[in-house]
Amino acid sequence: MNTALSTTVAYARLEALRTLRDQGFVISTVGIPVLMYLLFTNLGGQHDPAARTAAMVGMAAYGALGAAVSLGGAVAEDRSTGWLRQLRITPMSPRRVVAGRALTGAVVVLPSIGAVLLAGGLLNGVRMPPLQWAATAVALWLGSLPFTLLGLGNGYRLAPQTTGAVNVACTLGLAVVGGLWFPVALFPDWLAAVSAWTPTRRFAELGTAFAEGHTPTAAAVPLLAAWAAVFGTYAAVSYRRSARTV
Amino acid sequence: MTQEPAAVFEAVTKTYGPVRAADGVDLAVRRGETLALLGRNGAGKSTALGLLLGLDTPDSGRVSLLGGTPGQAVRAGRVGAMLQEGRAVPRVTVRELVGFVARTYPRPMPVADALALAGLTALADRRVGRLSGGQAQRVRFAVALAGAPELVVLDEPTVALDVAARGAFWEAMRGYARRGGTALFSTHHLEEADSFADRIVVLDGGRVVADGTPEELRRTTGGALVAVDLAGAPAAFLSGLPGVTEVEIRGDRARLRTDDPDATVRALAARDAIRGLEVAPPALADVFLGLTRADGTARNPEANR
Numbered sequence: 001m002n003t004a005l006s007t008t009v010a011y012a013r014l015e016a017l018r019t020l021r022d023q024g025f026v027i028s029t030v031g032i033p034v035l036m037y038l039l040f041t042n043l044g045g046q047h048d049p050a051a052r053t054a055a056m057v058g059m060a061a062y063g064a065l066g067a068a069v070s071l072g073g074a075v076a077e078d079r080s081t082g083w084l085r086q087l088r089i090t091p092m093s094p095r096r097v098v099a100g101r102a103l104t105g106a107v108v109v110l111p112s113i114g115a116v117l118l119a120g121g122l123l124n125g126v127r128m129p130p131l132q133w134a135a136t137a138v139a140l141w142l143g144s145l146p147f148t149l150l151g152l153g154n155g156y157r158l159a160p161q162t163t164g165a166v167n168v169a170c171t172l173g174l175a176v177v178g179g180l181w182f183p184v185a186l187f188p189d190w191l192a193a194v195s196a197w198t199p200t201r202r203f204a205e206l207g208t209a210f211a212e213g214h215t216p217t218a219a220a221v222p223l224l225a226a227w228a229a230v231f232g233t234y235a236a237v238s239y240r241r242s243a244r245t246v
Numbered sequence: 247m248t249q250e251p252a253a254v255f256e257a258v259t260k261t262y263g264p265v266r267a268a269d270g271v272d273l274a275v276r277r278g279e280t281l282a283l284l285g286r287n288g289a290g291k292s293t294a295l296g297l298l299l300g301l302d303t304p305d306s307g308r309v310s311l312l313g314g315t316p317g318q319a320v321r322a323g324r325v326g327a328m329l330q331e332g333r334a335v336p337r338v339t340v341r342e343l344v345g346f347v348a349r350t351y352p353r354p355m356p357v358a359d360a361l362a363l364a365g366l367t368a369l370a371d372r373r374v375g376r377l378s379g380g381q382a383q384r385v386r387f388a389v390a391l392a393g394a395p396e397l398v399v400l401d402e403p404t405v406a407l408d409v410a411a412r413g414a415f416w417e418a419m420r421g422y423a424r425r426g427g428t429a430l431f432s433t434h435h436l437e438e439a440d441s442f443a444d445r446i447v448v449l450d451g452g453r454v455v456a457d458g459t460p461e462e463l464r465r466t467t468g469g470a471l472v473a474v475d476l477a478g479a480p481a482a483f484l485s486g487l488p489g490v491t492e493v494e495i496r497g498d499r500a501r502l503r504t505d506d507p508d509a510t511v512r513a514l515a516a517r518d519a520i521r522g523l524e525v526a527p528p529a530l531a532d533v534f535l536g537l538t539r540a541d542g543t544a545r546n547p548e549a550n551r
Contacts, residue, residue, distance in 0.1 A: 006349075007350050017338070022337060080333075082329060083335045089320055090347055091351055092350045093321065
């Protein structure tokens with residue numbers, strides 16, 4: 001393997017380890033989504049298998065969203081401790097540091113997705129063919145990329161204290177409006193209209209489509225890609241601004 | 247290896263708002279030397295080191311490092327540094343952190359060696375964030391040396407260390423220097439600069455106000471301290487003696503600062519005033535105080551070589 005590439009991977013590994021050792025991270029991105037999934041689907045005696053599957057995808061998406069956005073808190077922390085500054089005087093280029101961070105995002109969303117899907121399959125009796133399970137997991141994994149970029153943008157732009165609050169607002173706002181917690185069918189019309197444009201709605205739609213074995217709507221992938229471009233630009237601009245001060 | 251200087255500052259200026267943190271700095275660091283950047287807080291030491299490492303760019307002038315730009319030297323893995331600000335990296339062990347930094351370099355030293363050099367072998371599996379201040383400082387030292395760089399830059403390296411840890415730290419630095427490494431460290435401890443540097447550069451108000459070996463700096467101020475007992479004699483004549491620039495009477499003892507200790511002592515002998523004679527070179531602290539002022543303006547820029 002090329003050295004620069006293996007350095008990036010080593011960096012992503014180090015940061016992923018650091019993130020997964022954070023108990024707050026594990027509780028909020030694995031524990032809470034699983035708990036909420038089990039509560040929402042088992043209280044009130046809801047036994048409709050389709051609803052259980054949709055809720056499973058929604059909560060897995062919510063966990064992955066939280067994990068991806070929390071990257072911002074980690075970056076803000078690394079700016080304030082001086083770790084990013086220390087990295088700047090190693091041979092690793094700043095671009096590799098950002099690439100490594102994005103790669104970290106791709107790793108730390110996996111426990112949320114895995115845990116909620118496992119809860120669905122083992123505890124809630126969600127049944128689908130193995131290939132469909134795999135496709136759902138992969139769709140959720142890839143679909144979380146825009147949120148990783150959003151997290152990076154927040155982390156490079158905001159002060160650590162602000163980042164925490166903004167991350168929570170982003171996660172909860174996008175989760176609720178995107179219909180990850182409650183089905184969009186329960187929304188008033190105006191909220192449903194807003195919801196259609198959110199990245200989270202399309203993210204969940206991608207997962208649900210694979211779980212239900214049909215193709216996503218024509219709008220889903222382009223809209224998610226457009227959001228990835230917006231958040232990617234946000235991350236790049238924030239990073240350039242902070243590079244002068246880190 | 248070529249013998250171009252390890253680092254060069256040419257007429258470097260850097261301003262932060264109203265503060266001239268570097269005000270025309272000229273400096274060449276030779277290969278293999280251990281150089282101390284000495285100055286009060288706010289004298290411009292950290293700014294100079296930041297410019298040297300390419301963390302900042304000068305407003306005017308030029309900084310070169312190992313024959314290229316700071317960025318090139320850093321990317322090539324020829325520089326290691328220990329920055330002053332910064333808290334411990336949370337949720338990572340000493341070995342993981344030092345091992346990771348080492349592998350970003352093209353020819354690092356074995357991780358076990360870096361840990362041993364910094365006295366961290368027994369702490370290798372502890373979390374960095376749970377170490378004491380002194381231990382965390384040693385981790386930053388190991389991080390600076392892990393890549394086996396040609397030049398190591400240390401900003402206030404011993405600030406949180408106790409006496410024993412300081413000794414161990416300088417022992418490790420001597421080992422690094424013996425292998426031909428160039429070291430540049432900043433400090434506001436005179437004794438440290440005096441004991442461990444081949445050369446001292448005094449910064450004040452963003453300017454180099456003195457540059458030389460510790461002995462040369464002592465000579466710059468010229469002169470010495472001459473002390474005698476007065477034995478009840480009046481002290482008025484002392485300020486008129488040849489060479490004397492300052493007289494201080496403490497109880498029955500007179501302490502004379504003089505530009506020409508030989509002439510002063512001869513004149514004291516001629517007046518039969520020698521009782522309990524003591525002649526001493528100026529303490530480096532006096533040199534330092536003579537070169538810098540609390541308001542940050544240089545009093546004696548001519549001392550610049």
